[in-house]
Amino acid sequence: MLLGAHMSISGGVDKAILRGHEVACETIQIFTRSPRQWRARVLEDEEIARFRRVQEETGIDPVIAHDCYLINLASPEDELWQKSLIVFLEELGHCRDLGIPYLVLHPGSHVGAGEDAGLERVAAALDQARGEIDGSGVKVLLENTAGQGTNLGSTFKELSALLNAVTDDSWLGVCFDTCHAFAAGHELRTREGYEATWREFDELVGLERLMVIHLNDAKGDLGSGLDRHEHIGRGRMGLEAFRMLLNDQRFRHLPMVLETPKGPDLAEDRENLRVLRSLVSARAAERDAKN
């Protein structure tokens, strides 16, 4: 399995890998820049080399990048849209330089302009970006969202519409966030609900589009629209949802990362990873016993 967590890049991008290694991650997610500042982050050759060396040494693979919170490629305002595109391009450049294969992107918020208008803006931004970074090999993964406010991407239909709206969808994939899906009304706790959710995902988006999973329990109820992450098994989703996901053969090869709250000693990451791994081995033991 490829299990891990989002890690801080404080002190350098290579430090995130070391933090992940410390808590036995097989994969990690990072921001490649400050998530709350417009100011560009320059990656020096030395930092890039250190990152690549530490990744080689630890074997943590893949490293996944997440876009910063300021970006809104769906914005109806030209100035914010342009600034967002510049930061998005900066992040794509960082991914290329660091050898990061995936950049997870929140589709953005239409801020009242309407879903269709919002989706058009995102598609235009993605098309423009595609022209500017062609050949870098980085895949942009659209993340499903919780359905808060005017955020796009809380339904599989919207993700599908966005994939269809871009000129070239071959460089796009999808990142599935369990908390967001649950908050947006997708049942994941029962076998029936779980299968129905993935059937709908497959019909509208396509399972072959799925490249990364975010493992977060939810503070809010089913359909609450609340984007509040909780520790695995401690939220409204509970352990069974994660047991089904972790033992689903269709997703065995996919990197799965936690985005749950934690302190500087990363004790919560250790505990959440322990819980996740216990769910995998329990089911595997059950299968072995049957055979």
Ligand code: ZN
């Ligand atoms: Zn996200």
Ligand code: MN
């Ligand atoms: Mn997420």
Ligand code: MN
């Ligand atoms: Mn979230």
